[in-house]
Amino acid sequence: MSALGISRTIVRLGAQSIFGRWRGALLFVLPVVLIGLSILVRTLVGHEEMGARHALDGLGLTVVVPLVALLATSGLLAPEIDDGSISYLLAKPISRHTIVASKLVVAAACVLVFAVAPVLVAALILRPSYALGFALGALLGGLAYCSLFAFLSILTRHAVVIGLIYLLVWEGLLGGLLDGVRWLSVTRWSAAVVEQIADVSLVDDLPLWYAVVALAVVVGGGAWVTGRRLRGFNLTGDE
Known part of the structure; x- marks a missing residue:
C-alpha cells in the first residue's frame, strides 16, 4: 500500500479531492493565462529581455507558482477537516507523516504540471536561455509553498484567504517595497536560484547558498x- 512513506490510497484520494472541486478548474486557468500572455509578449516585443523577465518573474514565479501551490495544497487537508472526514483517516494505523507526505506528493505533482511546465513553456517562447533557470526556480519555490500552505491548512479553516493575504501583502506589496523582505520570501529565494542558472538579475544581494538552504528548510x-x-x-480534536 505504501512505499518510501507514501500511501498510494491517500495519493489517489487526494487527487480526487482536488479535481472534484472548483479548485481543479482554476488550476487549468492559470497556465493558460501565463502561456497566452507569453505568446502576446513574444508577438509584441520578440525575445526582448525586459519583457521576458517581467512575464516570467512578475507573473510566473510571483503569481502562478504560489497560487497553484495554494489551490492544490488547500484542497487536500482543509476540506477533510471542515467536513470531519479527517477523523476516519486519522483512525487508521497510518503515520501522520505518511499522510502529510502522501498529500504533498499530490500537491507537488500539481505544481509540476500546472506551474513548472507552463513556466518552462513560457520561457521557451519568450527567451529559451531562461528556460532551465525559471523551471528549476519554479519547482523549488512551488515545493516550498506547498509545505508552507499545508501547515497553514492544519492551523486554520481559512487557509485560502490567509494564504492569499500573505501572497498579496508579504510577497507582493511589501516584497516590492522593502529590501529586507527578500530574506524571508519564498519568491525571492526562487529568484536567486534562477539568477545563477539563467544569468538574469532578479533580486539584489541574496546569496545562492542562503536561498537553497532556506528553501530546503521550508520544504x-x-x-x-x-x-x-x-x-x-x-489527540485534542483541534478545529
Whole structure:
C-alpha cells in the first residue's frame, strides 16, 4: 500500500479531492493565462529581455507558482477537516507523516504540471536561455509553498484567504517595497536560484547558498511540523 512513506490510497484520494472541486478548474486557468500572455509578449516585443523577465518573474514565479501551490495544497487537508472526514483517516494505523507526505506528493505533482511546465513553456517562447533557470526556480519555490500552505491548512479553516493575504501583502506589496523582505520570501529565494542558472538579475544581494538552504528548510520543516500538528489534532480534536 505504501512505499518510501507514501500511501498510494491517500495519493489517489487526494487527487480526487482536488479535481472534484472548483479548485481543479482554476488550476487549468492559470497556465493558460501565463502561456497566452507569453505568446502576446513574444508577438509584441520578440525575445526582448525586459519583457521576458517581467512575464516570467512578475507573473510566473510571483503569481502562478504560489497560487497553484495554494489551490492544490488547500484542497487536500482543509476540506477533510471542515467536513470531519479527517477523523476516519486519522483512525487508521497510518503515520501522520505518511499522510502529510502522501498529500504533498499530490500537491507537488500539481505544481509540476500546472506551474513548472507552463513556466518552462513560457520561457521557451519568450527567451529559451531562461528556460532551465525559471523551471528549476519554479519547482523549488512551488515545493516550498506547498509545505508552507499545508501547515497553514492544519492551523486554520481559512487557509485560502490567509494564504492569499500573505501572497498579496508579504510577497507582493511589501516584497516590492522593502529590501529586507527578500530574506524571508519564498519568491525571492526562487529568484536567486534562477539568477545563477539563467544569468538574469532578479533580486539584489541574496546569496545562492542562503536561498537553497532556506528553501530546503521550508520544504522539510513545513512537512515535519504539519505531521506533528496533525498528530496533535487527533489527540485534542483541534478545529
